Amino acid sequence: MATINSQKDYYAILNVSLDADVDEVKRAYREKARDYHPDSGHGDAELFREIQEAYEVLRDEILRRAYDRQREKQGLSEDAPVGLALLQSRTVALPLDIAQILYVLVEIQSHAEVQKETTRRHLNVALVIDCSTSMSGARVQHVKVAAADLVESLGPHDRLALVAFSDRAEVLAPTHPVDNPRIFKSALAALTPSGGTEIYQGLLAGLKEVRKYASSELVNHVILLTDGRTYGDETYALTEARRAASEGISISAFGIGEDWNDEFLDDLARIAGGVSRYIRTPSDVRAALRRQIQGLSSTLLQNVKLEVNTAPYVHIQGAYRAAPYLEILEHSENNVFSLGNVMADEPISVVLEFVIGQVVTGERRIARLDLIGERIAAPEPIRLRQDVNLTFTLEPEEESVPDKLLNRLARLSVFHLQERAWKALSAGDVPKATSYLEYAATRLFDMGHRDLGQAAMLEVNRLTHGGDPTKEGRKKLRYGTRSLTSPMR
Amino acid sequence: MTQKGSKVVCPSCGAENLPGTLFCIQCGTYLPSGGPLRTEPLPEQEEGRPARPRQEGKEGDEAWALNIEVEVLNTGRKVLLSADREILVGRLDAARGIFPELDMTPDGGLEQGVSRRHARIYTREGTCFVEDLDSVNGTFLNEERITPYLPYAFRDGDLLMFGTMRLKVHIYPNL
Numbered sequence: 001m002a003t004i005n006s007q008k009d010y011y012a013i014l015n016v017s018l019d020a021d022v023d024e025v026k027r028a029y030r031e032k033a034r035d036y037h038p039d040s041g042h043g044d045a046e047l048f049r050e051i052q053e054a055y056e057v058l059r060d061e062i063l064r065r066a067y068d069r070q071r072e073k074q075g076l077s078e079d080a081p082v083g084l085a086l087l088q089s090r091t092v093a094l095p096l097d098i099a100q101i102l103y104v105l106v107e108i109q110s111h112a113e114v115q116k117e118t119t120r121r122h123l124n125v126a127l128v129i130d131c132s133t134s135m136s137g138a139r140v141q142h143v144k145v146a147a148a149d150l151v152e153s154l155g156p157h158d159r160l161a162l163v164a165f166s167d168r169a170e171v172l173a174p175t176h177p178v179d180n181p182r183i184f185k186s187a188l189a190a191l192t193p194s195g196g197t198e199i200y201q202g203l204l205a206g207l208k209e210v211r212k213y214a215s216s217e218l219v220n221h222v223i224l225l226t227d228g229r230t231y232g233d234e235t236y237a238l239t240e241a242r243r244a245a246s247e248g249i250s251i252s253a254f255g256i257g258e259d260w261n262d263e264f265l266d267d268l269a270r271i272a273g274g275v276s277r278y279i280r281t282p283s284d285v286r287a288a289l290r291r292q293i294q295g296l297s298s299t300l301l302q303n304v305k306l307e308v309n310t311a312p313y314v315h316i317q318g319a320y321r322a323a324p325y326l327e328i329l330e331h332s333e334n335n336v337f338s339l340g341n342v343m344a345d346e347p348i349s350v351v352l353e354f355v356i357g358q359v360v361t362g363e364r365r366i367a368r369l370d371l372i373g374e375r376i377a378a379p380e381p382i383r384l385r386q387d388v389n390l391t392f393t394l395e396p397e398e399e400s401v402p403d404k405l406l407n408r409l410a411r412l413s414v415f416h417l418q419e420r421a422w423k424a425l426s427a428g429d430v431p432k433a434t435s436y437l438e439y440a441a442t443r444l445f446d447m448g449h450r451d452l453g454q455a456a457m458l459e460v461n462r463l464t465h466g467g468d469p470t471k472e473g474r475k476k477l478r479y480g481t482r483s484l485t486s487p488m489r
Numbered sequence: 490m491t492q493k494g495s496k497v498v499c500p501s502c503g504a505e506n507l508p509g510t511l512f513c514i515q516c517g518t519y520l521p522s523g524g525p526l527r528t529e530p531l532p533e534q535e536e537g538r539p540a541r542p543r544q545e546g547k548e549g550d551e552a553w554a555l556n557i558e559v560e561v562l563n564t565g566r567k568v569l570l571s572a573d574r575e576i577l578v579g580r581l582d583a584a585r586g587i588f589p590e591l592d593m594t595p596d597g598g599l600e601q602g603v604s605r606r607h608a609r610i611y612t613r614e615g616t617c618f619v620e621d622l623d624s625v626n627g628t629f630l631n632e633e634r635i636t637p638y639l640p641y642a643f644r645d646g647d648l649l650m651f652g653t654m655r656l657k658v659h660i661y662p663n664l
Contacts (some may be wrong), residue, residue, distance in 0.1 A: 094494070095490060096491060096492055097492065098495075098507070098508070100507055100509040101508070101510045101511075102506040102509060103511065183551035219648075277566055359491070401584075409512055410519065411586070412584055413512035439515070439516040440500070440517070442516075443517045446585055446605075447586050447587070448587060
């Protein structure tokens with residue numbers, strides 16, 4: 001007799017629609033089972049067991065009906081475009097007289113039928129281009145080509161504005177449907193680098209353009225391209241980003257080269273529900289923009305938030321985004337974590353680190369998780385709920401930590417080590433920074449990332465000889481380690 | 490009813506972690522396997538003599554596709570490896586993201602001193618090379634310990650040793 005776990009989204013696990021018939025379920029199962037069989041190249045024993053469990057329930061009419069009913073009761077069966085799945089480091093534990101740790105991987109994945117759906121979201125985008133003196137030469141040329149490429153990829157149902165900024169902002173092309181690409185392309189020709197970098201000015205002008213036509217039917221977004229450091233206006237920019245997020249406008253920030261302020265751009269993007277990217281060479285701008293537009297047009301949910309309600313004896317020690325890239329999530333007082341947009345082709349996952357206080361035996365709900373997101377052109381937000389349960393018993397059975405969770409945690413811990421190094425450094429604690437970087441290097445060599453390990457050692461050497469870390473090394477480590485969750489071969 | 494819990498002491502940096510912690514908060518060491526599952530250094534006398542770098546053999550300029558078959562001598566297991574890309578020799582460890590093409594776990598790799606990332610094997614212009622990845626117990630080619638991070642050419646019939654794990658290699662052209 002198969003067990004039913006209504007907390008798991010069997011439909012998402014098998015990648016089938018809610019109304020899939022038995023044949024479809026069978027087909028999907030065979031395909032998945034083959035892909036994830038522990039003996040196959042990229043097997044995953046944990047996932048394989050889940051696939052089997054899902055299949056056993058969904059192929060059986062009676063079990064499936066019981067499962068659907070349970071899901072309905074828990075408000076899980078809504079016609080949501082995404083599913084919420086949990087993986088815990090343990091499901092049983094000893095009741096201890098001291099605090100203990102539980103890790104939970106929360107995965108937000110789009111359902112298969114949504115992924116196949118080809119309806120592209122219409123965009124309302126402002127491209128805000130840094131044209132300070134430092135952009136002269138190859139950089140501005142590559143940006144022009146990339147922007148022209150972006151214009152080509154949009155259609156008459158999309159809206160675009162082009163803004164250039166240095167010490168001041170200039171609207172090269174005001175928001176307009178992209179029915180005539182030539183207008184935008186000729187506007188780009190006017191782009192001539194001069195002056196300094198004041199990001200706030202550019203951001204403000206970009207947001208103003210997007211606001212003109214901002215609506216819940218469109219994906220409203222600002223893409224900021226910069227290669228320099230802004231001085232003194234960071235707080236204004238971050239305040240503006242918060243305001244934009246509350247209006248449903250997201251912001252992404254792309255930094256070219258080594259001189260921009262990584263922490264600031266990461267914060268800006270995180271606050272406004274977008275992404276930040278490090279573009280090492282100007283020739284990569286085009287690919288990055290193209291990918292961004294593709295992602296935006298596959299937006300499923302906007303302004304996604306994860307609400308975590310913990311039991312009184314539990315608190316959250318850390319919350320991290322684990323995919324698409326690693327990021328320490330801003331810790332709010334009421335445990336609401338902003339996750340930005342969910343795209344069809346880019347699942348989001350979050351790692352939560354719970355500290356559980358003293359408990360006695362029995363089954364306990366450690367936390368209740370609610371995912372809330374706005375669907376494009378839908379009045380009501382979507383709400384998905386999952387509980388984190390843990391059974392405390394004096395004789396817990398041996399269980400292994402799911403591979404997937406372990407994998408994420410391993411990378412997260414390296415990312416965290418180097419982040420703490422930079423933090424210690426900005427607080428002036430060089431010995432602490434050095435030791436964190438050394439630990440990070442050891443773990444990186446251990447994991448086979450020689451390149452990143454060497455980069456960390458290089459910075460360690462500079463620090464121990466009284467020098468400053470290199471901007472390049474810092475960016476390489478920060479953006480290299482945060483991308484470690486992308487599958488490695 | 491509760492039980493007396495105790496902090497988990499990291500074997501590599503000594504930091505105290507709450508029970509249930511999987512990666513040391515101080516140094517990132519994986520805690521459950523940080524202790525007993527680490528590759529333990531083997532006794533001195535089993536390590537063999539230091540090696541001299543070997544001459545790299547060249548078999549012509551054509552790029553040959555080769556198949557390498559290794560026979561694990563203690564278990565008799567034979568593995569056919571395609572050498573069109575690099576082969577990592579070691580022990581599988583999902584937590585560290587280590588997925589060797591040649592996983593020595595089933596042959597008792599841990600007990601015989603094989604590191605997680607022990608060595609790599611690759612071909613260049615029809616010649617097979619083995620490179621030790623600074624493993625704890627070393628890599629040996631025909632009973633001689635090779636210097637870490639230097640490529641050593643090997644031929645059909647040669648004996649490779651990872652820690653104390655002995656393997657015989659057969660090389661076939663992939664036609």
